């Protein structure tokens with residue numbers, strides 16, 4: 001049949017290429033409309049009509065997805081549907097619907113989708129992209145081990161404060177001259193999760209570790225490229241074609257090899273009497289020899305990689321936004337410094353106990369997270385059974401995205417949604433929690449590192465502002481431009497860190 005069609009088409013093409021092209025386009029359009037009507041008939045959420053095979057691929061803005069998401073939300077409402085080849089995904093907007101998906105129907109949407117690119121990189125292992133019993137076991141173990149290594153306790157707080165001292169020393173070395181704080185911040189943040197997982201920190205001048213952080217950065221940027229999205233559609237072709245996705249795989253492999261070597265070293269040095277870090281704790285779990293559990297060496301490597309990736313990228317990006325906003329809003333920076341001086345002074349480092357006496361600083365950190373919005377559409381979920389959302393039919397296997405961007409910029413919720421304004425989190429001078437603020441998501445799959453991230457953000461931020469005033473370099477206009485990847489991050493910028501007079 002295919003051969004017959006192919007022969008007919010090629011002879012038509014030879015005789016009348018233009019007419020054949022028009023005929024084919026008309027057939028494709030009719031087919032697209034037919035599929036669209038079929039979807040409406042089944043009460044699928046509305047959405048832009050797509051082309052056969054490629055679906056809505058060409059209607060998406062890969063550099064700034066906010067643009068097409070905003071456009072389609074305006075046109076089709078708070079639940080709209082798009083598809084790219086055989087992947088169908090739905091975007092929900094607005095707090096009630098986000099809660100419906102992440103909280104009320106948490107067990108329906110508990111799993112992650114297995115789009116080709118996700119399966120290729122994460123192999124359905126680890127913490128972020130695993131599902132089912134394996135995910136439950138790994139998440140429980142990771143949470144317990146993080147607590148055993150000081151999460152929520154003084155020991156980890158002291159570790160972060162010590163790292164903040166290294167960071168302030170490194171920034172002081174810049175002598176108030178313009179510099180890009182990207183890698184110093186990334187190194188400092190990464191050292192916290194590295195000391196929990198690998199058992200040690202890395203010097204800021206360690207060129208090998210710098211290379212690794214660069215790979216992490218590349219992984220984040222390259223995942224947002226259109227070639228990586230094309231891999232989701234045609235993995236069997238894209239596997240052989242050059243492009244950003246191939247570099248993404250190479251950079252990820254470098255990270256994987258690094259962790260494999262660290263695990264190998266830990267196996268050689270393992271002392272049954274001592275558990276020094278996450279890898280040691282996991283190796284001991286492996287020695288329990290429960291063949292039915294999800295604990296195995298491959299999963300150890302992927303859990304460690306996930307902690308390294310998630311524990312570095314998001315928090316470091318948030319802190320980069322924080323310094324940028326401080327330089328852009330000197331008055332707000334001045335108020336935060338006044339609060340730090342009043343509550344902490346200059347003779348000691350800030351501690352977590354200071355937080356409750358520092359409502360303005362706490363509000364400013366929340367505002368950095370609202371404006372920075374580092375995970376704009378949350379990490380995707382998938383419907384594990386057929387269900388309905390807002391009355392629309394959502395079949396099993398549909399990818400579900402939750403629109404945190406619209407939530408964090410909702411003009412009905414925030415007085416000045418597009419402007420940095422810590423007052424959003426204050427009431428009568430006291431810190432006020434906001435329901436429409438979900439940077440760590442919510443429900444059973446909420447960010448596993450939320451407590452760690454909050455502790456790091458507060459301590460790094462206050463320690464830096466205690467010692468420096470951040471300013472744009474002379475005659476320079478700092479921009480709030482961003483780049484999309486695994487996280488939404490500011491484009492590289494240079495800044496001056498002027499030591500504060502003591």
Ligand code: HEM
Pocket residue numbers: 127128129139193306307310311312314315318374375378379380439440441442445446447448449450452453
């Ligand atoms: C400002 C910093 C951070 C932000 C904004 C953030 C945000 C998020 C979000 C939105 C999710 C998806 C949750 C969902 O699907 O509902 C997530 C998942 C996750 N985060 Fe974070 N995160 C941050 C820091 C961290 C840190 C420091 C760690 C390190 C321990 C971490 C580890 C994870 C892991 C392992 C997951 C996957 C959880 C699962 O699927 O069960 N995150 N994070």
